[in-house]
Amino acid sequence: MSILTFVSNVLSIGIPFSVALLLAALGEMFNQRAGIFNLGCEGIMAMGAFLGFIPAYFLQNSPLAGYANLLGVLAAGGAGILLGLLFALATVTFKAPQGIAGIGLQMLGWGTAGTLFRHFVGGVTGIPGLPSLPIPGLSKIPVLGPMLFSMNAMAYLAFLFVPVSYYLLFKTPWGLKIRAVGTYPRAADTMGINVTKTRYQALAMGGLLAGLAGAYLSLGQAKMFADDIVAGRGFIAVALVYFGRWHPAWILGGSLLFSIAQSFQLAIQVMGIKFPYEFAVMLPYVLVIVVLALTRSSAVRGPAELGKAYDREKRI
C-alpha cells in the first residue's frame, strides 16, 4: 500500500467519524459559553441515538421508509432540546450543582434509551441508515473526493454548522448575550439581558446538537442501536470544548484530530506494525491530553462564570 493510499484511507474513515464528536462538542460549547457545564451530553446523545434509530427501524419496510431518517433526525433533535431544557430547569431555575445534575442527566438518558430500546426492539439489529451522498464531480477528485465529498447529508450539514455557529456566537446579538451571561451575568443582567432566558436558550441549542450527534451515531455511523453505542463520546466532546478553547474552528480541529488519530491507530494495527495495541488504542486520548496540557492559555479564555449558578439577589 502506497503512503498516499494509506493517508487517503485514514482520512476517509477518520473524517466522517469526527461528525458525532463535532456536533456534540459544538452543543457543549454553547452550553459552556453561557456558563453551564453539561456533563449530561452523553445521556442526550444516547436518547438521540435511540430516537434517530426508531423510525428507521419501524418504517424500513413501509411506504414511509423514505421519510424515516428525517423523522429520526427531527425526533432526536426534539428530544435533545427537551432534555437540554430539563437540565436548564435543574441548574438555572433550581440552581442544582451542575456536575451532579449532569451525571443525573447522563444516567437518565442512557437508562431511558436502553429501557425503551429493550421494550420496543429487544436486541441489536441494523437499519439502512443514511446513504452516502457523493457530490457530483467533486467526489471523483482523486484522494480528496472519497475523503471529503462522499459523506452522508448529516455530515455535510455538521461541517457547515461550524461557520454557522461561529456566526451565531460572534456576529449576532444572541451570541453576544450568550457570551455575556457566561462571562459576567450580573453585568448582563444590569444591561437588561435576561440571564435565565439566555441560559435556557443556550442549553436548548446544546441539547439539540447533542441529540443530533446521537442520531448521527445510530443513523450515519453504526446504522444500528445498542445500549452503549455512545461509549463515552459525550465525555470526549466535553473535553474537546476545552481543547477547542470554546471556539467552533478549534473544536472542529480537535474533533478531526481525535478521529483521525483514532483511524490512524487502527490503520497501523491493521498494517501489522509490531506495537502493543493497548498503546495504539490510547493514542487519541493521550494526544488530546498532551495538547490540552500544552495549551495553558486555554484556562484564561474560558467563560469566567462557567459552572456557577446566577442568583440576582445574592450580594457580592
Place this chain on the structure above:
Amino acid sequence: MKKVVLAVLIALMILPSAFSAPKAKVKIALIVESTVDDKGWCQAMHDAIMAVQKKYGANLVEYSYTEKMKPVDAGSAARQYVAKGYDIIIGHGAQYKNLILEMADEFPKTTFAFGTSGEIGPKNVFTYMPESEETGYINGVIAGLVTKANIIGLVGPVDGGDAARYNRGFILGVKSVNPKAQVQVAYTGSFGDFVKAAELAHTQIKAGADVLTGSAQQALGALRAVAEYKDKQIWWLGQDTAQLAVPESYKVIAAASYAYEAVVEALIDKRQSGVLGGESIPLNFSNGGFVYQFNDKVGPVLTADIRKAAEKAKADITSRKLVINWKDVK
C-alpha cells in the same frame, strides 16, 4: 444406509446424559453487566440456565437474574441472593472476579462462579473457560479457503481471555489451508464499542481484506460494516450464531456459539456431589460446549469442499485428533 442412520439416532437417544437430574432443588442466580436478551454474551448464559431449568423443571432448578450490574454495584445483588439462600451465584464476566473472590471468602457455603477464566479459584469458586481456539480454527479454515485476496481481517476486542484464544485458533486455521494468506489482526480495545468495531472493519476492508471475523458483542458493529459492501465479495465468519438471524446474515458464511449448558450442568452436578468449587470448567466441542452452524442462505461462496474441510476440522477437534496449540501464536 437409512437403517444405520436410524440405529445411530436411537443409540444417541438412549445414551445416558453426562449429567443426571439434580438430587435436590438448586437455586441459581445470574449477575450480568448487560441484559439477558442482548443477543450475545449475557443471553448465551441466560439461555443455558433456562434450558437446564426447562430440562429438569422449575421445581428442581430455581433461577433468578440481575441485569446491568457494574462490578461495583453487583456486590449488593450477590448479598441478597446469598441471604435468600441461593446455592450457586454466577457473575458472568471476568470483571466480577474480585467481587466473587471477596464474596466467596465471606460466604464459604455458597458456590460462586465467574468466567471466562482458566484460573483455579478458592474451594467454593468455579471458573469457566471456553476453549474458543476450536471455533476460531474452523472459522479460520473457511476464511483461508474463501479468500481471493489472501488478506483476512480480524476485528478483535482485546487480546485476552477467550477472544485471544479465538483469534489465535483462527490464525492457525487459516494457515492450515492457505499458508499464503495474511491475517491482519487489530483491536478496538472494547467489548461493546460497536461504532469503533465498524470503523476497524472499514479500515480492514480498505486495506484489502475480503473475509473478516471478530468476537464479543462489538463484532455486530463490524458485521454491520461488512454488510455495507452489499455487492462486493466480502464475507464474515461469526463467533455467535445469533448473527445468522440478523438482517446482515447474507454476509455470514458460518458462525459458532457457546452452549453454556455444559457449564451450568457441571456446576449443579459438582455442587450436589459436594464439590463447591476449586475447579475450572472448560467449554469445547467434546463436552458439547460449542454449537457450529453453516449459513445455507449465503449462496455459492460456501462450496461443498469448504463445508467438507470445516466439518473435517470440527470432527478432528472433537475427537482430539487435532490439537490446536494456540499459545504458540504470538
